[in-house]
Amino acid sequence: MTIIAPSILSSDFSRLGEEVARIQDAGADWCHIDVMDGQFVPNLTFGAPVVKSLRKRTEMFFDCHLMVENPENYVDSFAAAGADLICVHAEATHHLHRLLQSIHSKGIQAGVALNPATPLCQIEEILPYADMILIMSVNPGFGGQKFIPTSVDKIRRLKQMIRERDLKTLIEVDGGVNGETAKACREAGADVLVAGSFVFGAADMQEAVAALR
Numbered sequence: 571m572t573i574i575a576p577s578i579l580s581s582d583f584s585r586l587g588e589e590v591a592r593i594q595d596a597g598a599d600w601c602h603i604d605v606m607d608g609q610f611v612p613n614l615t616f617g618a619p620v621v622k623s624l625r626k627r628t629e630m631f632f633d634c635h636l637m638v639e640n641p642e643n644y645v646d647s648f649a650a651a652g653a654d655l656i657c658v659h660a661e662a663t664h665h666l667h668r669l670l671q672s673i674h675s676k677g678i679q680a681g682v683a684l685n686p687a688t689p690l691c692q693i694e695e696i697l698p699y700a701d702m703i704l705i706m707s708v709n710p711g712f713g714g715q716k717f718i719p720t721s722v723d724k725i726r727r728l729k730q731m732i733r734e735r736d737l738k739t740l741i742e743v744d745g746g747v748n749g750e751t752a753k754a755c756r757e758a759g760a761d762v763l764v765a766g767s768f769v770f771g772a773a774d775m776q777e778a779v780a781a782l783r
């Protein structure tokens with residue numbers, strides 16, 4: 571069963587708590603939280619205090635996508651705030667193995683994200699240590715961008731790598747996911763679909779979540 575993870579990047583920030591409740595009521599599985607630092611990506615969003623506040627309102631699985639430089643500096647605060655999974659960019663750290671160990675030491679899951687231009691060979695050695703690999707299907711930083719079509723083949727090749735190694739690593743896809751691109755991603759082997767504008771821009775959120783699934 572595909573895991574549906576709406577991104578609150580496209581939600582109404584003035585009533586974030588209600589927006590998280592709304593995705594849960596619509597049948598979503600995870601809540602995807604896009605953390606941007608204005609350095610790794612040219613945009614700013616929210617930090618650990620926002621996650622801490624949201625955690626008081628829901629038990630939903632918090633999938634925290636850290637688009638930040640020096641992600642090692644944020645593991646403690648996001649874990650303490652209530653993250654269930656911290657996903658870091660392979661491009662943002664020199665010591666990925668140590669970083670995943672540090673995330674796991676908090677008793678939570680660890681993911682590794684790859685920008686569209688980063689090849690899969692970059693995560694070959696880390697694959698056995700990651701709970702999830704996030705394939706970015708847009709350049710990170712903004713919601714509402716167009717899905718990069720070559721991402722589908724990247725998902726397919728990653729699925730093959732995971733199968734060959736007999737691993738259980740989840741594949742997440744993020745960026746430009748809608749009813750159509752979701753189908754191609756699912757068929758290529760994606761386990762988790764992130765969608766921001768498609769879910770929050772829908773007239774009927776429940777229908778949008780069902781369409782992705």
Ligand SMILES: O=C(CO)[C@H](O)[C@H](O)COP(=O)(O)O
Nearest residue numbers: 710711713714745746766767
């Ligand atoms: O990580 C992200 C952007 O960097 C977002 O999760 C992603 O873009 C979701 O938005 P949309 O579905 O509108 O593309």
Ligand SMILES: [Fe+2]
Nearest residue numbers: 577604635744
């Ligand atoms: Fe994201």
